[in-house]
Amino acid sequence: MSLSLQDLTVRRDGCPTVDHVTLEVPAGSFVGLIGPNGAGKTTLMQAALGLIPAEGQSDLTALSPARRARRAAWLPQAREIAWPIPVEALVRLGRRADPDRRADAAAVAEAMAALDVTHLASRRATELSGGELARVLIARLLAQRTPLILADEPVAGLDPSHQFAVMELFARFARQGRTVIASIHDLALAARFCHRLVLMDRGRLVADGRPSEVLTPARLEQVFGVSGAFVPTPAGPVFVTLPPPPGSSVPVPPEP
């Protein structure tokens, strides 16, 4: 399913944290949303979902909460769980918007298998490690079985093999015609798995395109204050982030 944002603007105390963002995401894409801390990535996704008040238009804001929950699933950045609920019951919470109870068992089992948390099924969610809880919460996201997925830093805190697994899973969803938009800080992962990167800086959309088009040295230095390059490897080109080049205008941290 596609997502269309027109002139989306979110103001906090008068200052725009998301500034006139227009974005078309066709069905079957895996979009990586990148940008430094405070660039407005989370706010953009919340506004797109209609979770916070915003000016401009998004496909999703016109829907009732229940109908939106069947079209789009959202993984917030905060990994909260208030009660010692067993893992399987937690994943099942993702099924609440779907009226079809017969699909529940299959959707829950499939989501737990995809995130490699089936063996944790009867463990209490409050007793899991941070990375395990993160995977369980992504499984909840998948159990919702929505055509559109928005995820805020889904791979933060995961070990490398599960980071790859989650990114590969999202890429597979895109191949199946679903749409995934995820904010990602690991530029190497984003460049490797996303078809398209959207770069935000200070609330604005500053670049949008294939990873090799977006991650140019000039933009990296200007937006992130780092440099980087695509390095050829036997497994194809791999993006690496590097310290800023000498003589750049980026402030250098003081010597300890």
Add this chain to the structure above:
Amino acid sequence: MRRDARLLGSLAALVAALALASLLTGPADAGLRAGIEALWTGEGPLGIVLREIRAPRTVLAIMVGASLGLSGAALQGYLRNPLAEPGLIGISASAALGAVVAIQAGVSALALGVPFAALGGALGGVALILGLAGRRAGGLGLILGGIAVSALAGALTALVLNLSPNPFAAYDIMFWTMGSLADRSWGHVLTAAPLMLAGWVALARAGRDLDALSLGEEAAASMGVNLARLRLLVVLGAAAAVGAATAVAGAIGFVGLVVPHLLRGAVGAMPSRLLPAAALGGAALVLAADVAVRLILPERDLKLGVMMALVGAPVFLHLIWRTQAGR
């Protein structure tokens, strides 16, 4: 779920057994058979005692306990905090203020004057909290609003006592605030029932949304929970149930705090499954305490609220100790 059915079944059986004990406990001693017979026929002095004194007292104990347990479980679920209890949002304190003003004004001579005044006080408290906590504010706004309302109602109650020219009224007020189910009539039951029922329905409807809220407000909203509606359901539901309970029984603490704690593990910590269990558990606890006050000091009218705090506080301490020790 099957396991829940078994738990709810045994809690219901416990409530039924304690209700029977409550009917058969009192100064007019009756055997099991004579008691049931008198209750059935309603004949003779024993029949009147059972039907007009003990039956309403028993029914009220069940209603009050269920209201407190259910409200406690729902508020803990909504605030995502195991320390939440019905008194937290200021309803008990404002209901008490209404009753205190009524007693001071001499309304207690009217049969149901005090309960109705207490309901009025609870209503005022809810209006104030909803106004204070704002429309979009989350749980924290509700807690702070509740603390402010409790403090205000407490201060006004103290002021009434402070300026009371009538020592007997002050004495009445003191006893009323201790909480009791002694000498209650069917009139009390009928006064409390409609509001309590409305509160129970509202809280029961909040169950599924409370489950989703376990993942945080943002995740719950994205999963289709209407947070503003949920907040109204929980606040108004708890206010109706607890306001009515306080109006007829006075302030009874600890039930709403301890019962959800005791039963949470048995229902896999899921808020929606905790609601019915906490309602039955609350009913059982209040019934048991109300039987105990009659057995321990039959001559002295030991107050239910005092008894509950005496038992509840050590149980609560034990719970904290167990949690801290990692069970």
